[in-house]
Amino acid sequence: MLHTIKSEIDLDAPGKHVGYLRLPHSVHRSAYGWLPIPIASIKRGEGPVFIVSAGSHGDEYEGQIIASSLMRDISPDMVNGQIIILPMLNFPAADAGTRTSPLDDGNLNRLFPGVQSGTPTQVIAHFVEHILLAKADYIVDLHSGGSSLLYDGANMMALEPRDAEEEARVIGLLKAFGLPRAFLYQPNSVNITAAARRQNALCFLTELGGAGNVDKAILQQGRQGLLHLMGFTGVLSGSLVPESAPAEPQLMSIDRLTHYAYANHRGIWEPLAQLGDEVQAGQPAALIHFPDEPLREPQVVTFDGSGQVICKRATARVKRGDCLFQLAAKRLGLLDI
Structure with a gap:
């Protein structure tokens, strides 16, 4: 399948590789230009494929910091499988510090499964679902309240499980992530959680504070929980994996109509x-x-x-x-x- 996004790095190559996804963008000042979406692939041996993404909404900063730090800190000898990290997934929005892209007003987490030849945000969504998520076993998409909302502390989210077997698996993973609250919510076909489910991957979101700021304690909890989860899945080992999760989470549900x-x-x-x-x-x-x-x-x-x-x-x-x-x-x- 031909995609308009081209990766500078080989996503199948062993070792640590850092570069950009090139999203073609022809404008007056740059007729043959492209937009740089940062990406890292760290791959060694056999094991799960684990994606960490942030910057789906460009005014949510906590995840961008956590994902960038993981790009620096994780080395191939710590990995069993593959870790793919994207700290500014909707680069135009993250570069502008806005929730949606200034190029097309695109809200990346409302545009899945995307359009291969569509607007820039639609193209990103299509690449994520059909190329990246097609490889993945797990994805953690790091969010916060952004400029307009403030969440109470560090929270994580997942889709309502479809059966008892999936419920037990999801609950175990949420406990390993270990942020203070875990929210289960109904599927929405245009979100990345539904995109991951279509590609047989498990997706977890965070909501880490917000209000256009970064809180040190929330940031530390988010990083600790993510690293502990990565250790629990077996994709990461070594000194970076914390001995414990940040908290014993309270499981909660969100009702789209009344909450x-x-x-x-x-x-x-x-x-x-x-x-x-x-x-x-x-x-x-x-x-x-x-x-x-x-x-x-x-x-x-x-x-x-x-x-x-x-x-x-x-x-x-x-x-x-x-x-x-x-x-x-x-x-x-x-x-x-």
Whole structure:
């Protein structure tokens, strides 16, 4: 199959190789130009293929730091199988520090399975699903809240398992990753988790803080958990693998229909709940204020579902449809598997 993206490195060659995926991009200042997507392949012997990606959303910085550090720190003698690392997967977005690509407004994690001859972000999605994920056993795609959202600490996510056997496997891997919370959620065909499932790979996401900042403790937890997971799968060994995971995770579920609260007007929002709070359906979540109409009473936003507040909007100005809160509900017992 012909792809418009060309890799500078041989993804099948043993050893450590670092270079760029070349995404052709013809513009006025550079008629025959290409965009450089950084990539590393570290391969030795037999074993699983493990992908670490970050920068799917360009304003999420924690993962870019973790992935870049792994590119420097991992050597071939530590690897049993192959580790592929991409710290700026949607390079145009990561280079600009924006959630979506400035070239096509593409949100990479909403464009799978991609289009081989489409816009730049569609082409990246197609290459990831049909070339990289086709090789993979595991992928960890590192995310955070970005500029507009703030997650409560370090979190990990996976698709709802399809049967008991997959559930036991996924729960074991989440325990090995060991971030404080693990969220299970329903499939969405345009996300990288669904793309991985189509290619028979297991995908885990992180949500590491956010608000356009980097928190030292969250960063350390994310790196420790990822390295411990890589050791658990057998792809990584040696001194880089921590003795333990960062935490014993609380398993939770996210309901796409009821676990989000949205602004219902344009204005300035006042939160009536904070990260970590337990809330109930019908409970007031926020007030929307209207300083340009100072005599107008604020509008109340209520929670549609019950659960724990795991994420909140990071900025005060809102428009109708902006996400204010995300909830998750505890699932008891499954982490005892």
